[in-house]
Amino acid sequence: MTDSSSIRFPDGFLWGAATSAYQVEGSPLADGAGPSNWHHFSHQPDAIADGGTGDVACDHYRRYEEDVALMRQLGLQAYRFSVSWSRILPEGRGRINPAGLDFYRRLLDRLLEAGIQPCATLFHWDLPQALQEQGGWANRDSANWFADYAHILFRELGDKVPLWATLNEPWVVVNDGYMHGVHAPGHRSLDEAPWVAHNLLRAHALGVQAFRADGQGQIGLVVNLEPKYAASVGPDDAAAMSRAHAYMNRWFLDGVMLGSYPDELAEMFGQHWPRFDLADMALLLEPFDFLGINYYTRSVNRDAPQNPPPHAESVRQEGAEYTEMGWEVFPEGLTRTLQWVKQRYGDPPIYITENGAAFADPPAHNGRVADPRRVEYLRGHLRAAHEAIRLGVNLKGYFAWSLLDNFEWSLGYAKTFGLVQVDFSSQRRTIKDSGYFYRDVIARNGL
Numbered sequence: 001m002t003d004s005s006s007i008r009f010p011d012g013f014l015w016g017a018a019t020s021a022y023q024v025e026g027s028p029l030a031d032g033a034g035p036s037n038w039h040h041f042s043h044q045p046d047a048i049a050d051g052g053t054g055d056v057a058c059d060h061y062r063r064y065e066e067d068v069a070l071m072r073q074l075g076l077q078a079y080r081f082s083v084s085w086s087r088i089l090p091e092g093r094g095r096i097n098p099a100g101l102d103f104y105r106r107l108l109d110r111l112l113e114a115g116i117q118p119c120a121t122l123f124h125w126d127l128p129q130a131l132q133e134q135g136g137w138a139n140r141d142s143a144n145w146f147a148d149y150a151h152i153l154f155r156e157l158g159d160k161v162p163l164w165a166t167l168n169e170p171w172v173v174v175n176d177g178y179m180h181g182v183h184a185p186g187h188r189s190l191d192e193a194p195w196v197a198h199n200l201l202r203a204h205a206l207g208v209q210a211f212r213a214d215g216q217g218q219i220g221l222v223v224n225l226e227p228k229y230a231a232s233v234g235p236d237d238a239a240a241m242s243r244a245h246a247y248m249n250r251w252f253l254d255g256v257m258l259g260s261y262p263d264e265l266a267e268m269f270g271q272h273w274p275r276f277d278l279a280d281m282a283l284l285l286e287p288f289d290f291l292g293i294n295y296y297t298r299s300v301n302r303d304a305p306q307n308p309p310p311h312a313e314s315v316r317q318e319g320a321e322y323t324e325m326g327w328e329v330f331p332e333g334l335t336r337t338l339q340w341v342k343q344r345y346g347d348p349p350i351y352i353t354e355n356g357a358a359f360a361d362p363p364a365h366n367g368r369v370a371d372p373r374r375v376e377y378l379r380g381h382l383r384a385a386h387e388a389i390r391l392g393v394n395l396k397g398y399f400a401w402s403l404l405d406n407f408e409w410s411l412g413y414a415k416t417f418g419l420v421q422v423d424f425s426s427q428r429r430t431i432k433d434s435g436y437f438y439r440d441v442i443a444r445n446g447l
């Protein structure tokens, strides 16, 4: 039963949609750009479910003006995108590629002309391959490479970007790229993973310091959070839930908000968990302006001692609705997560920087794409976000994931999250029913 009571968000609440460079741009080597580790990884045999790569994607590098026009049609107030590091610095550091900067200047100018606020993420997983070959995030120098890159963007683009994010979801880089090997660079190393996490957070902190010296506007960190539940009332499953919570939700936020890592991590990594310098942990506390939270689902966990950290596995819930990603539709988890962040980390300003769902959409017919499940997913999560505001959470805005159907990393192009359908054979865009629903939400500033 859909709750039909109308709700209104606070005046000035920011409504946007999000993408990332490697998932939408295509033209990965155009105009002097260097290869990223995702360009390298996606071209490895069997790395991507459907054999897809980011070589073309949504062709956004060339069609960005058409896509900004779509954003205007949707009435977006903001657009969250990421900058391809290897377009700016083809070797990851040193020589700057002016054509790379020029692309983002053109995109920013079109956005500002359209009255759309840019929200730029510096790193959304696509590390220059040249730096990956020097150890990537496992190399302690990576934090300095990132700070130098950030400094260039703040200097060259800073007058056009009011909202910056340093990193998108460091947890996924560690978990998928270094623990399970299903994302670039495809490593499986209990020794590398803790150092990669630490260097990512050092990079974030040095990036914020660079911003304080050269930037304008506000800067934040984007993390993915999932509320963890126990599959049973037994102690083993309760402990598994606690480990899973520490591993996904607390690892990075405790690091940058509390200056320490959860004790459970040293316990679950054992001899693989390093001793971190106190000076490093003090650096991590560099204050930033907002927290970006990416919310999609919850997970229900049971003990799984045979698994790598967190020695837990998720349990499918009978009777629950699931998306094409196998993620339970659980909007109440968003309210709970936002409240948890408020209470644990001192009520920071928060943007929901990603929320959305992959469903099997029908092909466009007569200029329409019926995606009722996505409409209901968005409706339910917007209600949950509003409930969090009612409970006192300092929620400043919401970005739907995603503006466009796009390259879903190791899953290729089969999983579609867009408010706008992309026919990848013709590159034709069609606004889905969920896009028109979201347009009306923005126009009403509510439901």
Ligand SMILES: OC[C@@H]1[C@@H](O)[C@H](O)[C@@H](O)c2nc(CNc3ccccc3)cn21
Binding pocket: 020, 023, 168, 169, 172, 176, 224, 294, 296, 354, 401, 408, 417
């Ligand atoms: O999977 C949908 C999106 C993805 O396209 C974005 O690039 C990325 O920022 C993103 N993060 C999540 C949520 N976190 C997550 C959890 C487990 C594995 C992978 C991602 C979902 N998504």
